[in-house]
Amino acid sequence: MTAAQSLVARAAFGSFAALATVAVPAWDRFFRGKPAAFDRRLAAAFVASRAVLYCFVFGLLHLEPRGDISYYFREATYLLHGALPYRGIDTVYAPLHTYMNAGVLLIWNSPLAIIAFMSIIECIAFPVWMRVARSLWPSQQDDRTVRMVGLLYLLCPLSLQFVTIDGQNNVVIELFFALALLLALRYRELLSGLMLGLSISTVKFLPLMFAPIFFVSLKRRWRWALGGLLGTVPVYGFFALYHLNILLPFTQQGVLKEAGGLPFWVEVVCNLALSTRVWNDLLLLPVVAVILLAGWRAAQQSQSAAGYGGELALEAQHIVRLRVVFLALGIMVATLVCFACKTWPNYLIMALFPLCFVAAQQACAYGWPGRALFALFGFICEVEHSDYQTVLDHPNALQLRALLGAHSGAAWGFLGIDLLLLAGYLWLIWLAIRALGRANNGRELPDSPYPA
Secondary structure: OOHHHHHHHHHHHHHHHHHHHHHHHHOHHHHOOOHHHHHHHHHHHHHHHHHHHHHHHHHHOOOOOOOOHHHHHHHHHHHHOOOEEOEEEOOOOOOOHHHHHHHHHHHOOOHHHHHHHHHHHHHHHHHHHHHHHHHHOOOHHHHHHHHHHHHHHHHOHHHHHHHHHOOOOHHHHHHHHHHHHHHHHOOOHHHHHHHHHHHHHHOOOHHHHOHHHHHHHOOOHHHHHHHHHHHHHHHHHHHHHOOOOOOHHHHHHOOOOOOOOHHHHHHHHHOOOOOHHHHHHHHHHHHHHHHHHHHHHHHHHHHHHHHHOHHHHHHHHHHHHHHHHHHHHHHHHHHHHHHOOOOOHHHHHHHHHHHHHHHHHHHHHHOHHHHHHHHHHHHHHHHHHHHHHHOOOOOOHHHHHHHHHOOOHHHHHHHHHHHHHHHHHHHHHHHHHHHHOOOOOHHHOOOOOOOO
16 A cells, blocks of 8 residues: 555545544443443443454455554564664664564564554553543443543544554553553552553653653652652663663654644744754643642642541542543643654554543533544544655655745645644643543542442
């Protein structure tokens, strides 16, 4: 399949998934019956849909894997032939990433094996996220929202395209985030921190940006921090002892720029090219703002929940704090893709479920128009970067400005797509920030302490 054919296929597939996102949740029968039975059926549908799509794309159509999967496969192959990460393998990923993929290739030596593995990871992560959502919003009033978020995720083009077809490794981070939240719910802060630490050691350094959200929100934060250190320091320390350049991912990724974020369009409008170091420094401002917001909301909402009194008050405070973490993960990932100079919509997979949750709240409040907005956002995410690379041949900001000045229809079309993408990021950030303000809503808190 050529690059142009791939873009057309993505657009067609994204349109189908977007229409399903609007139509399927309109069936009222999805919101009947017991929650446990619904969750089991939804998990089964999730596994079946991913398996059918995988077999259709790679078994029936015999399409070749595209995108980052070629890098995963090549690095894992080099490792199996004796090379080491950061010495012989110039990887931009974490120390254990290549070992993880190499282990998969020992079972089936094909790029398709890595894609299948990533899809299996998501099939594990999905019911974990559903369990987390049920635990954080257990009341009958919120049952419809939790069911809606499950349906939105099931049909989301980002999940179907970026994981089941592209095999993006961000889904591994998503699983670690879900496990970290579930363990924190059960007062296993040490293991919760360990999960997030392992995501940094196994996939990439980007989850490090999310760690402060847990730290400022949880009550037993130092125990959680110890778990995080146990998941990172021994791994990176071991590789450093062998004089391997563990900072290579930082140096390689830190100089890249991509379309899709606000910095790119600032350069287009202002006709300038700032260094990536300047943009990375400026990125710290919204990142720190999200962390401070999470810490403030966790303290404020926890204090409000203390009015329950006794053991129930402690449980209510615990749940409120974890609601803040859950929602702040979505704010952080949307902030990163919006304000970073090297960005790509597939990064949203890391905290896609919290983003689907705030979209589900909107859909439950406004009906099909709310679902349509999220469906449009998913479609734009699927085609944006493919259009940038295929039609425009990956121009930098100044080159794109020249194309716009030359009245290029393709450039102006991409401008519209990217503006919609940025609007979608800001929309989800706004929804999640609003949801943070309702984290201590009394009617949503449990009537009895959550069983550990």
